[in-house]
Amino acid sequence: MAIGAQAEGRWAGRDSGALSFGAWLIVLVALASSAAILAAPSRKSGDVVMWASSTEHATIYRPIFERWNAQSTPELGTVDLRLMSLPSLQRRMLGSFLSQTDSSDLMEVERKVAGLAFLGPIESVGFADLTDRLKAEGLMEQINKASFSPWTSRGRIFGLPHDVHAVMLGYRADIVEAAGIDVSKIETWDDFERVMGPLIERGETGKPPRFLLNMAGNNGDHLELLILQAGGGVFDDAGRVVIDSPVNAKVLATVARWCVGPDRIAEDAPNFAASGNKLKADGYVLTSFFPDWMGAIWAKEIAPLSGKMKLMPLPAWEKGGRRTSVWGGTMLGIPRTAAKTPSDFDRRWTLAKNLYLSRDQAIGLWRMGGIVSPVRACWSDSAYDEPNAYFSGQAVGRMYINLAERIPMRSSSPYNTEALARVVKALTDLCEDAKRSAPLPQSELERLATIRLKSAAAQVNELLNRNEFLKVGAGVSP
């Protein structure tokens, strides 16, 4: 029988009779599976759903939520913490904010993600505006001022700060002190090069190589903290691009000199990687940048260095200058869709304050994550004075607190990451310049850095000028 005739026969059969046994079976399986899916119990959800991406933070929050859920009243409700990866959180947040659909009731986001909420007009920011409530409850004075800056857009605050994240310099005390070096004599980066210089080994004498600073010329986090420490930045308070400032040029020129050429003092021992941890343990780099959260990570990942490390304030860019900077940060926000009524807002706000501002939470954060709370009233707690075995018995909590009020303000611009990428590109190009014509004096490096930074500034301005809402006025000051 020809194919056409076969098909015709089938259709004719369909017209005349009932479904075959096989067809009935498929229909029954489809119906049964649909019924099973519909009947399956949905995931038990708390009254308040919180999204977060940090496993370390979640470990700290879980006992707090267990206590909260046990003691909570029906008005306040129970909490359901949902942990997800950072990219996943970013996409979900952006998706829900752009489409104005429900997401979570509380959202804990990092600085790079939070900035995306500030892309549109101020009234369209996906997080609820907390400014008035913070002022009314006197929280502005209770929380470290600079810690608000990454969550502040056009003068309005959209998140409770989770941390301070002051930065110090961690050094291999076993090697440095054995060489008779007194780090208290180091006040500036020039001092650092001069005093620590004799410890450099570039492999020429047959000894294992050893460099003074753990830094890569293409690491945006390192570069940003140095730029901020020096008083520079990529955007000013009004949201204008200030990438090509003389301060930034000076930092870039110095970093290029540190990273490139026969006299380089810096090499890369990557963080959060086994390869980098081995290099650090081997003494390939003597010092690394240490925001408060980094200590707990080193203690877990590079345990052999326990008792061999110490912290010191960052060397300043000039005498009397800032001895710290800032790296990283997280906020807790209430999505606008979860605060449609005042009572909705109040429920989330009560929980948010309990989670971020309580003394218990602050001490838990310090003990488990080595993170200093931005709540100034907590800073007097004796927990911060306890000696830290990893850092050779130093009271590192107190050291970070002493620097907390000196951390620089940061921009909340959604273009911050991209602008920083352009600055990193300028630095890598500058490093290539330096390699080709080594050794270049600092003044020539600064001149070349300015040229590179002007090009970077033009690219970021192009980006910024496309967005009508952020051309001017994307302020950072609370």
Place this chain on the structure above:
Amino acid sequence: MTTLSAKRVAPWALLTPFLVVFAIFTAWPLAWSLWLSLHQSYGPGVSTYVGVGNYSSMLADPLFWLSLKNTTLYTLGSVFIQLPLALGLAMLLEMPGLRGRGVIRLVLFSPSLVGVVFAAMLFGIIFEKRTGLLNQLLNGAFGVSLDTPWLSTYILWALILASLWMYVGFNMVYFSAALQNVRRELVEAATVDGAGPVDRFVHVVLPAIRPVASFVVLLSIIGSLQLFELPYLMLDVAGKPNDDGKTLIMYLYTRGFDLGDLGYASAVGWVLGLVLIGVTVVERLIARNEAEGSA
């Protein structure tokens, strides 16, 4: 219902589920992305018609051209290094009398069973400066610097090497299948006529495997132009150092999901789509002309 009307209705009834899904998840998003590519959109309910502004901004952006250049170089590397290597391996495997053919084929094919994410993380570690396996090997064998920056300055070579590992075996299987269909009597006749190995390959084998080769080239070009996961994850291991490894899809992703500029990202998507259509048409035309020429 009459038989005639049932004949007319039944195909449409059967097609309806697909058409509905296609309309919702393909046709509508395509149309919407075209509309979006003509707008600037930031935040909820905020969009402004900009005409071809997104396209002109994109063409004026040096980063777009750098991404296009990187993607093109990677594509050329894939086509001119990966595919000849795959064909060569397939020919070796098809040599008469080869022992352990199945095992060798499995070994060569097995990397394509590994997920891209895993491979990217693996190569991110292999290509590390100083501690990376490649630099350690090169340093031990040839004294090459341990600090050779595979994940920044030489990122394109690193990507090509990683994709060689992943896809050579996969393409080799296609070529093997094609080679097995080359008529043996034609090869033998050419041998009897005095043709050497090169002549036999050029005049007998190559024309016979041309349809498959053409298909593999096309797949390879399309796959290469859509390159995203491998560099995105490999560079993540190294902390996303700079733009040296940025591809067109990474550029699109950055603009759409890191900067929230969905209109601009849609414009990049449409340009990429047009490039893919153009490449496919050109490749098909070349293949057709060659087929007609050899007929």
